[in-house]
Amino acid sequence: MKEEPHAVDVHVGKTIRIQRLLRKVSQTELGDRVGVTFQQIQKYEKGSNRVSASMLVEIAGALNVDVRTFFDDLSTPVTANDNPAPSEEFVISREGVLLNAAFFSIKNEALRKKILKLVQAIAHTEQVDGEAAE
Structure with missing residues (x-):
């Protein structure tokens, strides 16, 4: 049985998606920039696969954003059951x-x-x- 994604992973993934779309970068293009497939970018954006710290730095560089951007709005505790x-x-x-x-x-x-x-x-x-x- 697969475990539900952690709320922080989901938040980081959503933020990656927002930053990617704001910069009009496709999942394929972002994947090419950081050396993974577009399917892996999809999994990161859904929060189903965790993004390692080193990959998060790579993604931040590829999108030209500060890595801290991915953690904005996380000052309040989040739980996996938080429904937007x-x-x-x-x-x-x-x-x-x-x-x-x-x-x-x-x-x-x-x-x-x-x-x-x-x-x-x-x-x-x-x-x-x-x-x-x-």
């Missing part, structure tokens, strides 16, 4: 990462605020419409 909220799942999804990167690439802060208000207005309208349909 749907919003957290979206943030780490491909679409969430790409949306976030695109949004923050908009240099005009006033325009970003207008986009945020637009999205909030659309979400509110959908909530009101959904309640009316019930």
Whole structure:
């Protein structure tokens, strides 16, 4: 019987995925940069295979990030049974990462605020419409 991945391994894997997607690097390309297959990168990102300290340093170098990046937000204890909220799942999804990167690439802060208000207005309208349909 296979053991569940440790929550820290899952967190590190998700962070690798986020950093890779933000840099528009494929799993194959990252694997080539660090000398492993894309399947191994997939396993690291899922947390099903632990990333050794030396490999984590290699991945950090390949993605041009500080190795400490992979441990950000780990100041609170985590357990293997911590289930991410749907919003957290979206943030780490491909679409969430790409949306976030695109949004923050908009240099005009006033325009970003207008986009945020637009999205909030659309979400509110959908909530009101959904309640009316019930």
